[in-house]
Amino acid sequence: MGVASNEPHLLRAARGEVLSRPPVWMMRQAGRYMKAYRDLREKYPSFRERSEIPEVAIEVSLQPWRAFQPDGVILFSDIVTPLPGIGIEMDIAEGKGPIIHQPIRTIEQVNALRPLNPDESLPFIRTILQALRQEVGNQSTVLGFVGAPWTLAAYAVEGKGSKTYSVIKNMAFSDPTVLHLLLDKLSESIAIYIRHQIDCGAQVVQMFDSWAGQLSPQDYDTFALPYQQKVFAAVKQTHPDTPLILLVSGSAGVLERMGKSGADIVSVDWTVDMADARQRLGKTMKVQGNLDPGVLFGSQEFIRDRIYDTVKKAGNWGHILNLGHGVLPETPEENVAFFFETAKNLNLATV
Template identity: 75%
Template sequence: MTGSTQVPYLLRAARGEVLDRPPVWMMRQAGRYMKVYRDLRDKYPSFRERSENPEIAIEISLQPFRAFKPDGVILFSDILTPLPGVGIPFDIIESRGPIIDPPIRSLEQIKQLHEFNPDESVPFIRPILETLRREVGNEATVLGFVGAPWTLAAYAIEGKSSKDYTIIKGMAFSEPEMLHTFLGKLADAIAIYVRHQIDCGAQVIQMFDSWAGHLSPQDYDTFALPYQQRVVQQVKQTHPDTPLILYINGSAGILERMGQSGVDIVSVDWTVDMAEARRRLGPDIGVQGNVDPCALFGSKPFIRDRILDTIRKAGNRGHILNLGHGILPGTPEENAAYFFEVGKQADQLLVRA
C-alpha cells in the first residue's frame, strides 16, 4: 500500500498537474468482457441485485482493479439507480435493458415526484464507496457516477431505450414547460446524489449525458446544457475541489458546449481527433479518452500505436487515458490488460517511439 499522504495519480491529473504519463481506466471496465463478472452474473442474474447489494457491487467494482490495477476504480451501479428515490420505479431486463412503467407523460406525475433522500433511497451507496476507498487506498482513485438530467428524463419519458427519442422530443417541442419542470426536479435530485457520493468517498464524479448527443446544438442549449450547469453549480457550492467529468456519446457537434457545463474534464468519444478536441475545448479544460473501443479487437501493435497517438495529441497535462465509450462485450481480456499495460508504460514507450 502506498503512503497515506500520497494523492492518487488520477486525482492529480484531474486537478491539472503535469504528469509523466496519463492515468488510465476504462468505462464499463467492470463487466461482461470479464469471465469473473460473467460467472457472478450467472449466480446473481438480477442487475439491480448486483448493483444494489453492497457485497456483490464491491466485488464487481474490484474485479478489474485486481486484474489490471487501473488508476481509477468506478462504482458498479447504473445511471437509473436514484430514480426510485424520487418516485420513478424501474427494472433492468438482461436482454432488453431498462424498463420504466408507467413512463412519465403528464404534469400530474411530475408534480407527485418527491425530494431525493439518498440515505433512505440508496442506502447501499455508502457502504460500497466507503469500502472501495479502504480497499484501494491511494493505489487508485475512486470514481462515482450519475446520469445527467436530459438522459434520465429520456429514459423516464420514453419508458425504455430508444433510437429516435420521438416521445421526449415531442414533449420538448410541444410542451416545453412541462419538460423543463421535470428536468429541474431531476437536476436537483442528481446534485444531491453527487454530493452524497462524494461524502461517501468518491474522489471524482463522472456525469453521463449519454443521449444528449442526439440533440441539435440549439436543443442541447435549451434542454441539456442548463441542467448540466445546474447540477455542477450546486455540487461546486459545497464540494468545489472534487473534479467532475462529463461524457456524451456522439458529441462531436457539441464539444465546445460540453465545456460550458462547468465540469473540469470533458470525456471525448472516438469520433473527434484528440488534438482537435484539445483545440476546441481550450487550455483550461481537461480531457478524457478517446481510443475507439473496437481498437481492442486489433493486434497489439495496433492497440499500442492508437494509445500512444492519443497520448501524444492530448499532452501531459489534464489527460485521463480511457476509451471513447465503454469496453465492449467480447473484448479479449488480454487486450484489455494490454491497454492498461501500455498506458502505464507510456512515458517509456513514447521516448522509444
C-alpha cells in the same frame, strides 16, 4: 490536502498536475467481457441485485482493479439507480437496459416526484463507496457515477431505451413546460446524489449525459446544457475541490458546449481527433478519452499505436486515458490487460 505525491495518479491529473504518464481507466471496465463477471452474473441474474447488494457490487467494482490495476475504480451502478428514490419505479432488463413501468407524461406525475434522500432510498451506495476507498487506498482513485438530467428524463419519458427519442422530442418541441419542470426536479436530485457520493468516498464523479448527443446544438442549449450547469454549479458550491467529468455520446457536434457545462474534464469520444478536441475545448479544459473501444480487437501493435497517438495529441497535462465509450462485451481480456500495461508503462517524454 495531503502531500500531492501521496495522492492517487488520476486525482492528481484531474486537478491539473503535469505527470509523466496519463492515468488510465476504462468505461464499463467491470462487466461482460470479464469471465469473473459472467460467473457472478450466473449467481445474481438481476442487474439490480448485482449493483444494489453491497458485497456483490463491491466485488464487481473490484474485479478489474484486481486484474489490471487501473488508476480509476468506478462504482458499479446504473444511471437509473436513483429513480425509484424520487418516485419513478424501474427495472433493468438483462441485455436491454432500463424499463420504466409508468413513463412520465403529465404535469401531475412530475408534481408527484419527491427529492432524493440517498441514505434512505440508496443505503447501499455509502457501504459500497466506503469499501472501495478502503480497498484501493491511495493506489487508485474512486469514481462516482450519475446520469444527467436530459438522459434520465429521456428514460423516464420514453419508458426505455430508444433509437429515435420521438416521445421526449414530441414533449420537448410541442409542450416543453412539463419537460422543463421534470429536468429541474431531476437536476436537484442529481446534485444531492453527487454530493452524497463524494461524502461517501468518491474522489471524482462522472456524469453521463449519454443521450444529449441526440439533440441538435440549439436543443442541447435548451434541454441539456442549462441543467448540466445547474447540477455542476450546485455541487461546486459545497464540494469545490472534487473534479467532475461530463460524458456525452456522439458529442462531436456539441464539444464546445460541453466545455461550458461547469465540468472540470470533458470526455471525448472517438468521432473527434484528440488534437482537434484539445483545440476546440481550449487550453484550460482537461480531457478524457478517446480510443474507439473496437481498437481492443486489434493486434497488440495496433493497440499500442493508437494509445500513443491519443496520448501524443493530448499532451502532458490534463488528460485521462480512456475509451470513448464502454469496453465491448466480446473484447479479449488479454487485450484489456495489454491496454492497461501499455498505458501504465508510458513515459510522455518518449512518446
